[in-house]
């Protein structure tokens with residue numbers, strides 16, 4: 001059975017909801033999945049999985065510090081083991097999926113794309129193929145202004161039930177083709 005790990009960091013629950021629906025979809029698609037908070041991921045080996053998913057909110061168009069620290073730590077230990085190679089040759093069957101929730105008050109999705117690209121680069125350097133990046137518009141919990149008056153308009157209640165259902169279906173379809 002193919003295996004996926006879904007790593008995520010979430011402070012107000014948006015990214016966690018997305019991660020949970022991804023897991024449901026991937027299980028429906030026949031993958032064995034583990035869902036882990038970044039802070040509880042410990043020493044998992046990315047190379048033990050066919051698909052590594054990592055998700056985080058955008059904080060000032062970056063991943064939050066605990067996510068950056070985690071990825072840097074993993075990267076440095078793989079580097080010491082000689083697994084980071086010039087040219088970053090792709091390792092067949094090793095895939096990564098990046099997901100990032102954001103509220104886009106100022107510049108829309110461009111608030112999130114740099115965070116997603118940044119996370120993806122770690123996997124590219126480790127020889128993984130980044131199969132996709134998902135950006136999910138989400139309520140800015142705790143900020144009425146950012147949830148109603150920003151560039152994306154009223155984003156309260158997002159991701160919606162329908163958004164989460166779509167995420168589940170997309171996750172299922174993604175693993176079915178891996």
Ligand SMILES: Cc1cc2nc3c(=O)[nH]c(=O)nc-3n(C[C@H](O)[C@H](O)[C@H](O)COP(=O)(O)O)c2cc1C
Nearest residue numbers: 010011012013014015057058060061101103104111
């Ligand atoms: C400190 C902080 C900084 C944020 N910076 C941004 C940002 O630069 N751009 C953006 O679109 N959303 C920003 N947000 C909104 C979050 O990315 C968004 O609400 C996200 O879905 C929260 O995820 P979570 O519920 O999983 O913690 C920020 C939120 C916080 C708390």
